[in-house]
Amino acid sequence: MMKVLGLIGGGQLGMMITEAAKKMQDHISEVIVLDPTPNCPAAKVGAKQIVADFKDEKAIFELADKVDILTYEIESGNSEVLKQAESKTMINPSPETLRIIQDKFLQKSFLAQNKIPVTDFVEIKSLDDLKEKIKQFGYPALLKARRDAYDGRGNYKIKSHDDLEPAYSSFPGKSLMLEKFVDFKMEVSVIAARNTKGQIATYPVVENIHENNILKITIAPARVSENIAKQAEKIAHDTMDVLHGAGVFGIEMFVTREDQVMINEIAPRVHNSGHHTLQSSKTSQFEQHLRAILGLELGDTTLVHPTIMYNILGTDEFSGRYKISDFGAENLYLKMYGKEESKPQRKLGHFNLVDSTNTLGVEGLLKSLEAIKEQIKFIKT
Ligand code: ATP
Numbered sequence: 001m002m003k004v005l006g007l008i009g010g011g012q013l014g015m016m017i018t019e020a021a022k023k024m025q026d027h028i029s030e031v032i033v034l035d036p037t038p039n040c041p042a043a044k045v046g047a048k049q050i051v052a053d054f055k056d057e058k059a060i061f062e063l064a065d066k067v068d069i070l071t072y073e074i075e076s077g078n079s080e081v082l083k084q085a086e087s088k089t090m091i092n093p094s095p096e097t098l099r100i101i102q103d104k105f106l107q108k109s110f111l112a113q114n115k116i117p118v119t120d121f122v123e124i125k126s127l128d129d130l131k132e133k134i135k136q137f138g139y140p141a142l143l144k145a146r147r148d149a150y151d152g153r154g155n156y157k158i159k160s161h162d163d164l165e166p167a168y169s170s171f172p173g174k175s176l177m178l179e180k181f182v183d184f185k186m187e188v189s190v191i192a193a194r195n196t197k198g199q200i201a202t203y204p205v206v207e208n209i210h211e212n213n214i215l216k217i218t219i220a221p222a223r224v225s226e227n228i229a230k231q232a233e234k235i236a237h238d239t240m241d242v243l244h245g246a247g248v249f250g251i252e253m254f255v256t257r258e259d260q261v262m263i264n265e266i267a268p269r270v271h272n273s274g275h276h277t278l279q280s281s282k283t284s285q286f287e288q289h290l291r292a293i294l295g296l297e298l299g300d301t302t303l304v305h306p307t308i309m310y311n312i313l314g315t316d317e318f319s320g321r322y323k324i325s326d327f328g329a330e331n332l333y334l335k336m337y338g339k340e341e342s343k344p345q346r347k348l349g350h351f352n353l354v355d356s357t358n359t360l361g362v363e364g365l366l367k368s369l370e371a372i373k374e375q376i377k378f379i380k381t
């Protein structure tokens with residue numbers, strides 16, 4: 001039976017979900033997206049659009065009425081309204097899972113209860129509470145806003161006693177938590193999926209390099225030992241076992257200096273570190289997400305070609321309309337998101353550099369990347 005797909009959020013993730021949906025014409029007849037920006041990236045590739053805020057109750061119900069299955073590309077959705085909308089349509093991942101994940105404290109509590117490794121953490125209720133609890137963790141420690149944080153903007157690294165007051169007062173009115181600082185040697189992630197029938201699949205672990213708290217490069221596969229790869233995969237599998245609802249999840253992890261793997265956080269959605277799958281794997285994470293929520297058998301997650309994903313971020317030099325210089329290389333797949341204006345650090349596109357002959361390996365790809373990076377220039381238009 002053909003289904004109408006509803007999507008909350010129509011940025012680049014929604015755009016690539018829409019593109020995958022268009023290739024699944026036997027299963028999905030139409031995509032309707034809810035997004036506040038008129039002609040959002042998903043609309044540009046063929047989704048119909050309801051223009052409204054992501055949390056707008058009326059718009060969410062309007063969308064739920066129009067579609068057979070509903071999903072989302074953002075974790076800041078209105079989980080309470082989505083719970084009510086479950087009586088109108090099937091929503092995945094489940095709004096209850098979204099509610100837990102979108103609060104970092106509830107998320108870590110849930111993982112810890114299920115014996116999935118995370119760093120030590122504690123809820124913070126007041127400045128005095130912070131002053132008391134920091135003694136458990138020592139310095140440095142991270143004070144985090146529990147909700148609505150992204151690109152590290154909800155984090156404050158407390159390096160000494162002198163940072164306690166400024167850290168606390170930088171989050172007025174926010175619910176907070178404190179985390180023990182993890183002295184990691186690498187950040188990795190696993191893209192995992194579960195379909196509505198309970199089938200689970202995980203992609204091989206990848207390595208993530210951040211700049212200014214924003215993902216810059218993903219290296220697939222991660223340069224880790226088999227032992228670490230197995231730990232990461234097991235953690236991802238165990239997580240999928242306990243989370244309710246279907247879909248693709250991006251599971252961000254740390255590898256400690258002692259070669260232990262622990263979860264940093266989970267995204268209940270397709271993830272930037274899974275963009276390499278568009279070229280590296282038989283099934284992209286976007287198709288996989290749709291297969292999961294449609295109840296289809298999950299696709300093959302084998303990494304067929306080593307691949308590097310490089311994010312194209314707006315430069316700090318200017319905001320406004322832009323062009324990027326022509327650049328390219330063999331086996332480079334560029335994907336721009338159709339955003340007309342650049343802003344500092346805004347995700348404007350990415351490319352995948354693919355070792356299609358399986359001869360270069362990730363070290364060879366990284367070397368090619370150095371030369372390619374130099375060619376990318378922003379031109380103000
Ligand atoms: P994003 O939007 O990138 O997912 P976020 O705002 O949700 O980020 P986190 O994922 O909590 O924030 O943290 C951002 C980065 O800060 C992590 O990728 C990691 O580099 C660092 N970080 C977070 N928690 C810790 C920790 N407990 N110890 C050490 N570093 C940490």
Ligand code: MG
Binds near residue numbers: 252265
């Ligand atoms: Mg994060």
